[in-house]
Amino acid sequence: MSNKEDLYIHVYTGIGSETMAYRNPDETWETGSALLEFIYTDLSGLGFGRSASGDMEFLRGLHPYFRHISQENFTSFFENSLNSTYRGTFCISGLEQLQKTYENWLIRYTKGGLKGDLLTEVGKYRFYTQTHYVMEGEELALDYFLLGFEDCLFLEFSEIIRHKIRIKVCKNCKRLFIPKKSNIDYCTRIYTSDGKTCQDVGYTQTFARSVKNDDLLQAYTRAYKAHYARMAKPRKRAENLSREGFETWYQEAKQKLNQARSGEIDPEEYKEWLKK
Numbered sequence: 001m002s003n004k005e006d007l008y009i010h011v012y013t014g015i016g017s018e019t020m021a022y023r024n025p026d027e028t029w030e031t032g033s034a035l036l037e038f039i040y041t042d043l044s045g046l047g048f049g050r051s052a053s054g055d056m057e058f059l060r061g062l063h064p065y066f067r068h069i070s071q072e073n074f075t076s077f078f079e080n081s082l083n084s085t086y087r088g089t090f091c092i093s094g095l096e097q098l099q100k101t102y103e104n105w106l107i108r109y110t111k112g113g114l115k116g117d118l119l120t121e122v123g124k125y126r127f128y129t130q131t132h133y134v135m136e137g138e139e140l141a142l143d144y145f146l147l148g149f150e151d152c153l154f155l156e157f158s159e160i161i162r163h164k165i166r167i168k169v170c171k172n173c174k175r176l177f178i179p180k181k182s183n184i185d186y187c188t189r190i191y192t193s194d195g196k197t198c199q200d201v202g203y204t205q206t207f208a209r210s211v212k213n214d215d216l217l218q219a220y221t222r223a224y225k226a227h228y229a230r231m232a233k234p235r236k237r238a239e240n241l242s243r244e245g246f247e248t249w250y251q252e253a254k255q256k257l258n259q260a261r262s263g264e265i266d267p268e269e270y271k272e273w274l275k276k
Contacts, residue, residue, distance in 0.1 A: 009068060011155060012134065012141040018163045020156065021136065023143070027064055032165050032178050035156040038063045039103045040175055040189075043092050065152045102153060106160075106176055110167045127154055172202035216267055220257050223274035224250070 010023035013031070021028040046058045059066040108118045130145040144155055160167065168179050170187040177187035186202030227249055231241040241249070253274065260270035 009065065009146050009152070011144045011146055011152065012136050013144065013155070013159050014136070015133075015140045015142065017139060018159075018165060020159065021141075022064060022068055027067070029064060030178070031156060031159045031163060032167065034064050035102060035153060035160070036106075036176055036178065038153070039099050039106075041099075043095055043099075046092050046095075063149070063152070065149050098150065098153060102157060103176065105157060106167055107169070109161070110169065110176070114161055122157075125154055127151065127158075129155075170198050170202070172198040216257060216260055216270065219271045219274050220253060223253065 012021040012023060014020070018031040019028050020031050020034070041062055046055055046062075056066075105118060105122065112118070114122065128147075129151070132143045132145075134141055134143045146152060146155065159165075166179060166182060167176055168185070169175070170177050170189070171185045173187065173189060173191060175187065175189065177189070179185075179187075184199075186198040188197045188199055190196070191198045191201055227241060227246055231243060231246040256265060256270050256273065259265045260267045
């Protein structure tokens with residue numbers, strides 16, 4: 001069994017910057033990124049039937065915390081970090097519960113901030129730590145003296161709140177992410193088998209879903225394509241459109257679409273108008 005002191009870990013959090021780091025060895029990441037990566041990691045590669053070394057290799061990629069655990073301290077760390085689910089053989093149910101808990105907390109936080117029932121739930125977590133101000137390079141940082149993986153997750157969640165870091169739900173994959181700018185709606189996770197991200201395909205995917213569930217938009221889209229083709233290619237059986245004529249139709253079609261959706265004009269009449 002390792003000495004109890006071997007089970008503690010130092011984590012630096014920036015005072016004026018949204019960064020976190022482990023003391024030894026140095027490793028820095030943007031606050032919130034490691035927590036979100038953990039939440040959405042597929043844990044099927046971890047669990048019963050694997051060797052301790054195999055599980056450890058998987059865990060080192062799961063969260064920065066596990067990259068600082070020695071192979072010798074593997075059992076000791078799990079006894080102290082996930083003791084509510086530890087049964088002599090490692091069980092993933094504790095990690096799965098942590099994933100669900102922190103995803104739920106973050107979703108609720110993005111919708112209404114830290115208040116009400118969420119504030120009560122978060123306030124029940126017993127977070128014991130020694131904290132000191134230290135110089136990290138040329139910046140002032142807080143040095144937290146933590147015990148266990150759950151404390152690392154809770155600290156990062158707390159830092160998201162302290163720095164008021166913006167968390168959004170990706171409009172394509174529906175998972176949480178940290179946007180670089182407030183007007184970004186899609187994350188950079190790989191979404192397709194050919195390596196395209198949600199940002200690469202998101203707008204197209206979202207528009208396709210909206211068209212599928214909106215008969216007025218479907219009718220408008222079909223008419224738009226037909227009118228654009230009349231402008232772009234010579235037609236034998238239909239009158240060609242000039243660019244000015246297409247622009248006039250386009251502006252009127254958009255206006256009528258909004259009016260049909262609001263009930264100002266009859267939706268069926270709008271569909272008939274589009275066919276002209």
